[in-house]
Amino acid sequence: MSKKIYDVAILGAGPAGLAAGIYTGRANLKTLIIEQGLDGGQIAQTSSLENYPGQMPEGESGTALIERFSKQAELFGAERAQDSVLEVDLVSNPKLIKGLMGEYQARSVIIATGASPRKGGFVNEDNFIGGGVSYCATCDGNFFRDSDVYVIGGGEAAVEEAMYLAKLARKVTIIHRRDRLRAVESVQDRARKVENLSVIYNSVVEEVNGDEILEEIKLRNVVNDEITTIKKNPADNLMGLFVFVGLNPNTGLYEGQVELEAGYVLADEDMKTNLDGVFAAGDLRKKNFRQVITAAADGAIAANSVRNYLARLDGTEYV
Numbered sequence: 280m281s282k283k284i285y286d287v288a289i290l291g292a293g294p295a296g297l298a299a300g301i302y303t304g305r306a307n308l309k310t311l312i313i314e315q316g317l318d319g320g321q322i323a324q325t326s327s328l329e330n331y332p333g334q335m336p337e338g339e340s341g342t343a344l345i346e347r348f349s350k351q352a353e354l355f356g357a358e359r360a361q362d363s364v365l366e367v368d369l370v371s372n373p374k375l376i377k378g379l380m381g382e383y384q385a386r387s388v389i390i391a392t393g394a395s396p397r398k399g400g401f402v403n404e405d406n407f408i409g410g411g412v413s414y415c416a417t418c419d420g421n422f423f424r425d426s427d428v429y430v431i432g433g434g435e436a437a438v439e440e441a442m443y444l445a446k447l448a449r450k451v452t453i454i455h456r457r458d459r460l461r462a463v464e465s466v467q468d469r470a471r472k473v474e475n476l477s478v479i480y481n482s483v484v485e486e487v488n489g490d491e492i493l494e495e496i497k498l499r500n501v502v503n504d505e506i507t508t509i510k511k512n513p514a515d516n517l518m519g520l521f522v523f524v525g526l527n528p529n530t531g532l533y534e535g536q537v538e539l540e541a542g543y544v545l546a547d548e549d550m551k552t553n554l555d556g557v558f559a560a561g562d563l564r565k566k567n568f569r570q571v572i573t574a575a576a577d578g579a580i581a582a583n584s585v586r587n588y589l590a591r592l593d594g595t596e597y598v
């Protein structure tokens with residue numbers, strides 16, 4: 280284990296963790312940000328972002344925006360560890376973090392490990408992940424050029440990603456379980472103008488089938504229980520089914536230590552959890568609105584709370 284004790288360890292380099300790192304770095308706190316993959320978390324999966332204040336007004340990709348977050352955090356001195364956190368002791372002092380590559384100690388922790396896409400829950404889903412079923416349009420959309428693509432969901436992520444896919448695919452069909460979409464009106468207005476994009480309402484995917492790759496989607500109409508089978512166009516190599524039906528918080532690591540509700544971390548308006556010196560930020564937190572701007576705001580607030588917490592411990596509090 281490294282002997283170094285950081286002032287704060289930030290777990291996750293999505294918008295919440297990086298924003299926290301900018302603020303703790305700028306406050307001259309010895310900061311370590313631990314990220315298991317590429318920076319950006321969920322937002323790195325989207326090719327088109329248009330609602331983060333101050334971003335390129337004509338729209339830009341999530342990765343382009345996040346690149347600037349990362350640079351800014353590093354500019355203010357945040358250190359980085361490329362590691363997957365496997366275990367934490369958030370009660371001890373200093374806090375202990377065990378990763379695949381090493382162990383770390385910090386006087387305080389900001390947990391910002393975000394959330395992961397929820398599965399669709401239909402029969403045979405797992406058998407076709409990577410063979411037609413996907414949870415990331417930016418990552419996999421290109422495989423479905425000029426093919427038929429189906430998108431499950433009705434929220435903003437689903438409709439935005441369907442519009443992105445419509446630029447690549449021959450035809451995109453959103454499958455939504457309700458009789459209207461949930462995405463904000465302006466997004467729906469844009470979607471209505473996309474010629475090769477349509478919606479099947481009141482329907483859920485029950486089952487998918489195929490010989491190694493996805494070849495058939497069985498839909499159930501939730502009003503009359505009628506089953507419809509959609510088949511892959513024989514002239515195409517692939518058909519796609521993209522799932523955007525919400526999130527599961529990445530909080531398993533903290534179970535039994537940090538107070539959770541339905542898997543989400545309970546934190547107050549200063550992002551304090553039930554544990555001394557442990558703060559939470561971003562999509563893993565119980566809250567109503569999960570976006571880049573709210574994740575970044577959580578990160579900034581958590582960082583400020585860390586600063587106050589350490590100043591109190593050190594007796595350097597500004598009064």
Ligand SMILES: Cc1cc2nc3c(=O)[nH]c(=O)nc-3n(C[C@H](O)[C@H](O)[C@H](O)COP(=O)(O)OP(=O)(O)OC[C@H]3O[C@@H](n4cnc5c(N)ncnc54)[C@H](O)[C@@H]3O)c2cc1C
Pocket residue numbers: 290291292293294295296313314315316317318319320321322323324325327328329330331362363364365391392393394395436440529532560561562563569570571572574
């Ligand atoms: C397809 C899609 C489109 C979206 N479009 C928009 C949009 O247009 N506008 C908008 O404002 N929001 C959008 N969002 C929502 C936005 O991306 C999220 O609200 C935001 O990314 C949440 O940030 P976060 O930092 O809390 O978590 P995340 O983005 O989930 O980041 C968490 C990070 O923690 C890391 N991590 C997790 N577990 C570990 C571990 N054990 N060890 C180390 N690292 C770990 C992950 O790898 C990840 O990088 C979209 C989301 C999706 C999925």
